């Protein structure tokens with residue numbers, strides 16, 4: 295019913311039938327379409343926030359929820375002990391391709407550093 299052109303807003307609204315691996319009142323999490331590791335989950339706020347850079351102090355509670363959801367999904371996946379990487383790409387130099395704030399949870403293999 296929403297006419298939002300934002301793909302992640304549509305996912306959060308359930309318009310695309312995406313299976314959520316975690317959800318609460320503020321955030322949802324789902325599998326990345328092109329996984330870069332055995333676990334690759336995206337955690338997004340339900341509300342449209344373009345990027346970390348344009349978020350405001352009024353968004354700080356939801357930013358906290360975003361990280362708490364990463365922690366929960368990592369625990370559910372059993373990767374909290376082996377470790378994982380949480381990535382928030384921001385803007386063009388940061389490699390952000392979807393303009394709706396999202397945290398990547400990557401796990402299940404050793405991850406190289408520094409990133410490309």
Ligand code: 5GP
Pocket residue numbers: 301324325326327328329336382383389390391392393
């Ligand atoms: P970014 O490059 O913006 O940090 O990450 C965007 C991520 O969203 C990419 O890893 C990409 O694979 C994922 N992605 C883009 N479109 C979709 C989609 O429609 N569904 C899902 N599940 N993931 C998507």
Ligand code: ZN
Pocket residue numbers: 300301302303304341342343393394
């Ligand atoms: Zn959006």
